[in-house]
Amino acid sequence: MSDTLDRRVQQLSRAARMLATIAASVKLRSSTTVDPAIREQIELGARIALDDVAGALDSEDLSAVVTAAEMAFAEGGELLRNADRAPGWQVEDPALLQAMGRASSNAFDRILALAETRPSLRRTLEGRFLDVGTGVAGIAIRAAEACPALQIDAIDLWAPALDLAERNIAASPHRSRIHLRNLDVTALALDPRYSLAWLPTMFMARPVVERALDRIVAASLPDAWIIAPLYTLPTDPFMAAMSTLRTLRGGGDITDPGDIAAMLKARGCTDIEIDAEPLATFVMGRVRA
Ligand SMILES: C[S@@+](CC[C@H](N)C(=O)[O-])C[C@H]1O[C@@H](n2cnc3c(N)ncnc32)[C@H](O)[C@@H]1O
Incomplete structure (x- = not known):
């Protein structure tokens, strides 16, 4: 050297x-x-x-x-x-899955903060929330804790995470309002029932995000909000490369929030906003009434 x-x-x-x-x-x-x-x-x-x-x-x-x-x-x-592993969400280590769950539960606190200044978003917190890619249910449990009237459908298709999610939910005093299912979001039933949906696009390839949005819009009530996060691209070139790498290794490929905003618009959503913070950017839109 x-x-x-x-x-x-x-x-x-x-x-x-x-x-x-x-x-x-x-x-x-x-x-x-x-x-x-x-x-x-x-x-x-x-x-x-x-x-x-x-x-x-x-x-x-x-x-x-x-x-x-x-x-x-x-x-x-x-x-x-594992620098040479294939792209996709393949985390099996329970400690890492639980750490990701703890970290991602903050996302719901950010939704609560956004709802403070958006009455139509605040109203969704009394309906039914779809937590796509629930992992170990960090977001779902935080949502149940923070919103006493909210029902939560938590879906995922990764067995190691679902096992932990089941245990975490069973240990929560809010378990009766959290409904966990092994389900691919692209197979979501189409009857309208959701007031709020969370779709973490950074873990899904573009065609999956497109199909997921079709399903979620169909499964949403009028005036429901859809929040679709992706990793923020920082201005620092090294951290920007890491952000894109994180998306690609997580199984996603969309890095431009404008792409997601266009997908929401193409599905008739209104009030589309892009809310950027250092780690994650939320792209949000309201399903047309
Ligand atoms: C980082 S994890 C989410 C962490 C989670 N919020 C928590 O509290 O643990 C992303 C999840 O998305 C799930 N996922 C990826 N594609 C999916 C799909 N098509 N349908 C449902 N879940 C999916 C993965 O299996 C993974 O568990």
Whole structure:
């Protein structure tokens, strides 16, 4: 290895360890069993790593720090181990599936925040919600928790996730309102019943998204909202490449929110909006009354 390459690799390895140490120090706050000398070194490492944001660990909401680190290492580790795997959602590791579920449940909080300023979206939270690609049911359980009148149909076709979803739902006090099914969204029954639908397009190839939208529009009540997220393309070129890679390896291929907006428009939806945040962009539209 040349000296320059060696320096760069050392620098990046250091950054990876720093992120792990920061998240570990946050996790250790709720542990009483760790060896005191080990705790001391982890805390020292975290303080050094956070030099430019001194005091941050005393003030911020720290669960987001752990989630960000867990996601970076889970995704990076999987890429390193299986760089040559075929595209598609093939995660079997229960810990990773559960971590994805915890991370994705935040998506429903974002829907709640959007509903605060959109009365027609707020009204959908008292009807029936279709959670496509429910995984371990992170979004479905959060939806049931936050909206006491909402019924939820949670569908997926990946057995390892469905097994965990079944257990997570059984452990939820809101289980009576969450209906889990092993179902491909392209086989969704057509009778109109949904007030709100979630379609994560980043895990589906374009023809599947097209067929899914046909079905969802047919299965929606007038004035229902459809929310179809995709990964945001950051302006930073490396993170943009990672975003596209995440979509492709997840089984999706659409990276332009304009494509999804056009699909909603072609199906008669109105009030189409593109709401971008750093990780995910929501494309939303209202089924014509
Ligand atoms: C990242 S996971 C969703 C995570 C989920 N929100 C959670 O809380 O765990 C995406 C899911 O979409 C599912 N999926 C992909 N294509 C699908 C299809 N055609 N119909 C239903 N689900 C599908 C995958 O099996 C996968 O479990």
